[in-house]
Each structure stands twice: as C-alpha cells, then as structure tokens.
Amino acid sequence: LRLQSDMRRAIERDEFLLFYQPVVSLPDRRLTGFEALIRWNHAQRGLIPPATFIPIAEESGLITDLGDWVTHAACRQMRIWQDRLGPGTPLTLSINIAPAQLAHPDAWALIDHAMIHSGVDVRRMKLEVTETALAGDDDLMSHRLRGLRERGFQILIDDFGTGYSSMSRLHRFPIDGLKIDQSFIRPMLFDGDSAAIVRTIVALGKALDLDLYAEGVEDEGAAVALSRLNCEFAQGYLFAKPLPLEKADALIGEML
Ligand code: G
Ligand code: G
C-alpha cells in the first residue's frame, strides 16, 4: 500500500527513468537499437527494479499512468536520437506495453498524444506485448494491435513460449516478430529440450515471416548457436546489460 501511494506521487515528481538494453544483430553483433526498461529512483529506497513495482502498478490500476509515462519518455528520447542520427536512421527502440494498457479504451489516443507531442518517427519503434496480453478478447486485442500497426509501430510478442499463443492466434494477430523467452535461451547449451524449443520457435517464426529475437543471451556458445539458426536479433548480458542513458548515448555516439 505504501509503495502504491508513493508510486502515484512518483509519477508526478518524475522519479522514474528509463534504462536501455542494446539489441544486436546476429551474426555481426552490431547495435541495431535498444529496449527501454523502466526503473524507479525512489527518494528513500534508491533504485527499485520493475519486478517489484510493475505487479503493484498492475494490481492498483496505476499501470495505465505509468505506461503512459513510459510511452512519452521513450518517444521523447527516440526523437532526440533520430534528430542526432538524421532522418532515416535504422536505430530502433522497443517499449513494453502492459496488458491493461492495450485493453484500455483510450489506448490509441494516449499513444497518439505521445507520438504527436514528441514528433518521433514511430516506424522504428516496436511495441512488446506478452502472450498473456493477447489471451483476453481476441477481437479487441487484434483490433488494437492493428490500429497501432497502422500508425507505423512494429509489434513483437515478448517472452514467447511461456504463454498461451495458439497457432490460430499467431496467425490472426498482426505481428512482426517473436522474442524467445530467456528461460529457453539461457539453458540451451546444456539442455537438449530447451535447444529443441528454441529451434522450433525459430522455424515457426521463419515460416510465418516474423523477425526472431533471442533474449537472455549470456554466453558465447549460445550466440554462435543462434547465429547458425539464423535468429537475426539478440539481447543479453553477453552483449550488454540495460544501460543508463549516458552509456546508451555513448554507444550511439560510436555509430555516428
Ligand atoms: O529490467 P528488468 O529485467 O528488471 O525488468 C523486469 C520486468 O519488468 C521485465 O519482464 C520487463 O518486461 C518489465 N518491464 C520493464 N520495463 C517495463 C515497462 O516500461 N513497462 C512494463 N509494462 N513492463 C516493464
Ligand atoms: O520480460 P523482458 O524481456 O522485458 O525482460 C527483460 C529483463 O531481462 C530485464 O529486466 C533485463 O534486465 C533482464 N535481462 C536482460 N538480459 C539478460 C541476460 O542476459 N540474463 C539475465 N539473467 N537477465 C537479463
């Protein structure tokens, strides 16, 4: 309850910030963009990780406001990078969208406001939604995703393999890529079943003409194995942890 009331005030006081985890292409391991990940710089407790406060935000309904803050902050930052790198830069930025944000009646209006306010070119922005987010009302969710895609966003299914996407759903939802869950990637070198699941998800994604992302790549062997499978994008501690803005900026400086 305490964190919940603190959170309300923290949104007004701007105590949240975004970290940026690099997303690289395989096999060349070049920076292609970032995933924005929220952090809370609490006045008394210091940095609080999202695993602690996102569930509270979801239970209390604050997730809509928090998600709206993330959308604005990410669009604003992306606009700064686009101005710096020039129009047409291929740099991408992903943001995580909570199920309740997608289901919210004002979902489109809120996103439109952030888009227009920032002046960002959203064609290089990706929205990550979990399979759970899609488990609700199929018609509503696919309608929402279609509207976001018409605005130019790419849609990625996050934590893929841990939820309930039936094949028919994958077929019906307008999506651009799959992010293979870390729980399959991390053990893939020593656990044959995990490796088989990764291969199968890659094959499924390819067959449906989707981009494939591996999350939680921690070792060299996994990066090599994923390259061999032609998984085109990867994130993980092998390449970089989520970085504060200054460090992400420095990486972008190297691209210029
Ligand atoms: O950054 P970290 O690995 O600690 O994130 C833990 C979890 O919190 C991840 O599952 C991530 O998807 C989620 N998360 C991080 N940032 C955001 C955000 O901006 N919005 C939502 N809805 N979830 C986020
Ligand atoms: O659910 P989502 O994919 O948004 O989760 C991203 C979270 O995973 C972030 O909190 C990030 O800190 C964490 N993460 C990113 N790369 C790695 C990794 O290589 N290993 C582990 N253990 N966690 C990672």
Ligand code: NA
């Ligand atoms: Na994510």
